[in-house]
Amino acid sequence: MVEQNRLWGGIEAGGTKINCAIANDAHQFLAEERIVTTTPTETLAQIIAFFQVQQQRIGDMNAIGLGSFGPVDLNPASKTYGFLLNTPKPGWQQIDVVGTLMRSLHCPIRLDTDVNAAALGEHLSGAAQGLDTFLYLTVGTGIGGGAMVNGKLLHGLLHPEMGHIPMPQDKRLDPFAGCCPFHGNCLEGLASGTAIAARWGKTAEQLMPEHPAWELEAEYLATAIVTWTLTLAPQRIILGGGVMHQQHLFARIREQVRAKLDNYWAVPDVLENMDDYIVAPQLGDRAGMMGAIALAQQSE
Amino acid sequence: MVEQNRLWGGIEAGGTKINCAIANDAHQFLAEERIVTTTPTETLAQIIAFFQVQQQRIGDMNAIGLGSFGPVDLNPASKTYGFLLNTPKPGWQQIDVVGTLMRSLHCPIRLDTDVNAAALGEHLSGAAQGLDTFLYLTVGTGIGGGAMVNGKLLHGLLHPEMGHIPMPQDKRLDPFAGCCPFHGNCLEGLASGTAIAARWGKTAEQLMPEHPAWELEAEYLATAIVTWTLTLAPQRIILGGGVMHQQHLFARIREQVRAKLDNYWAVPDVLENMDDYIVAPQLGDRAGMMGAIALAQQSE
Numbered sequence: 001m002v003e004q005n006r007l008w009g010g011i012e013a014g015g016t017k018i019n020c021a022i023a024n025d026a027h028q029f030l031a032e033e034r035i036v037t038t039t040p041t042e043t044l045a046q047i048i049a050f051f052q053v054q055q056q057r058i059g060d061m062n063a064i065g066l067g068s069f070g071p072v073d074l075n076p077a078s079k080t081y082g083f084l085l086n087t088p089k090p091g092w093q094q095i096d097v098v099g100t101l102m103r104s105l106h107c108p109i110r111l112d113t114d115v116n117a118a119a120l121g122e123h124l125s126g127a128a129q130g131l132d133t134f135l136y137l138t139v140g141t142g143i144g145g146g147a148m149v150n151g152k153l154l155h156g157l158l159h160p161e162m163g164h165i166p167m168p169q170d171k172r173l174d175p176f177a178g179c180c181p182f183h184g185n186c187l188e189g190l191a192s193g194t195a196i197a198a199r200w201g202k203t204a205e206q207l208m209p210e211h212p213a214w215e216l217e218a219e220y221l222a223t224a225i226v227t228w229t230l231t232l233a234p235q236r237i238i239l240g241g242g243v244m245h246q247q248h249l250f251a252r253i254r255e256q257v258r259a260k261l262d263n264y265w266a267v268p269d270v271l272e273n274m275d276d277y278i279v280a281p282q283l284g285d286r287a288g289m290m291g292a293i294a295l296a297q298q299s300e
Numbered sequence: 301m302v303e304q305n306r307l308w309g310g311i312e313a314g315g316t317k318i319n320c321a322i323a324n325d326a327h328q329f330l331a332e333e334r335i336v337t338t339t340p341t342e343t344l345a346q347i348i349a350f351f352q353v354q355q356q357r358i359g360d361m362n363a364i365g366l367g368s369f370g371p372v373d374l375n376p377a378s379k380t381y382g383f384l385l386n387t388p389k390p391g392w393q394q395i396d397v398v399g400t401l402m403r404s405l406h407c408p409i410r411l412d413t414d415v416n417a418a419a420l421g422e423h424l425s426g427a428a429q430g431l432d433t434f435l436y437l438t439v440g441t442g443i444g445g446g447a448m449v450n451g452k453l454l455h456g457l458l459h460p461e462m463g464h465i466p467m468p469q470d471k472r473l474d475p476f477a478g479c480c481p482f483h484g485n486c487l488e489g490l491a492s493g494t495a496i497a498a499r500w501g502k503t504a505e506q507l508m509p510e511h512p513a514w515e516l517e518a519e520y521l522a523t524a525i526v527t528w529t530l531t532l533a534p535q536r537i538i539l540g541g542g543v544m545h546q547q548h549l550f551a552r553i554r555e556q557v558r559a560k561l562d563n564y565w566a567v568p569d570v571l572e573n574m575d576d577y578i579v580a581p582q583l584g585d586r587a588g589m590m591g592a593i594a595l596a597q598q599s600e
Contacts, residue, residue: 133454133455133456133457145531149449149450149452149454149456150449150450150452150454150455152449152450154433154449154450154532154533155433155450155533156433156449156532156533156534156535157433157533157534157535157570158533159533160530160531160532160533161530161533162530162531164530165526165527165530165531166468166523166526166527166560167468168466168467168468168469169468223466226465226466227465227466227527227531228531230460230461230462230464230465231445231460231462231465231527231528231531231532232454232456232460232531232532233454233455233456233457233458233459233460233461234456234457235456235457260466269457270457
């Protein structure tokens, strides 16, 4: 038996809520808390308080993994490593999240994006086990993508911001201007939960499966998936996030991706097994936290 | 001094011509030949004849690196490894290029795409030295992209086919239907050299720098570069190929990429040093052959 007395912290930091947890090597969760994201001062103090209380109760953590909303500086050589950059979240620009946590909690913090953490979680114990090149997409309030290529998480110069890719839009079919404050009608501006609510006056949960909203939503997501298929050649694409809770959306997206790739993308396996190419996360909404714990464990 | 008696073959296989060469460890070229791509039987026989003649003249090769047009099966575990797949090049579908060469030349063949070979060449001795995540794009008769991520060439499930990503198109400004036989108005269908000639009735070389063709060309290439910047977060993007011989195009593309990324892409270095982000290949048209030789050397 493996000794299981080590403790790992996980933080899944989103723009509206932040989940904190402590787990052991067997991935048993010993404490969890959900915090509402308000000001940096208040929110960081609550995160620190959670871990300090739990440290006294159950012991010191070896490391904390942090999957964060962004953009965030992931470059350890940078002067602003661990800072949030020009995030649209008011008040959080240029906030030193990693430094603040490290100085108060005295343990290593291992940082990545929220979507890369979720991708890592699905790779270790979910829908991407055994794959080395895949994409994890979350379609919720916003749209974000994490990717693993050749077995390593993709960072590049900063980190991907896949939700903001430019999109073809037929304004005769969809005159909506888009709701992205930066780009208007980028993917997130046209296909996020926020865009759905702004275009139709109803949330994704309120729109019936027969509503024309869904064919349009599938069209945009399929176009983005085709773009990433031709760019990254992933072995699988995992679609998570609140909008994807509408299960009927998967079949629509698969059908449109198949139609768009047909006669060209020379991988019969993909075209014939679209159910295996475009999938839901196996960890559901736990992918991000499982990945944050895994990030902490990688810091050893 | 390193012993330099080993010989390496390189094949740069395009749909219109195929370059063959033999080099030593010092990258001195001892023999070169350009072959016109006709039927598979005739063309492969010419390639084999070149290497057989040179083997008798200067000695056996340790390996041959092959950078090929595609789509081509790169998966060593596949039954059709080394075959061209459903390429638009007539007669070349399902041709066993690697097997044919190996059986005749009795030396290992190391295969990758033409654009991945060029990316590797630029990484070893050109514009991507010291980088681990970058993109090499060729804009010529067609459009293709190769990429390195975390220091390794990107293959994924098949290999990228970046030239065929969907593109936003404002039909009021550009009513051209696009010339891609598969997708019509994908990137290649709108912005390849073939598209330029079909839209304007003149080739890229014939169009003056003041012609409106170039702002439109820059618009499409900039949109694609923004898509890949947000997807791969490359440290640099290298633009090669015949269309990019029009040097004035670089400044136009950089300006449009800067405008599209401004206020969002939180990497001041990129926005302020666009000349260093979007660059010409340092090896020029030699990148593919240098990369093919490097592929051969990696087979050791």
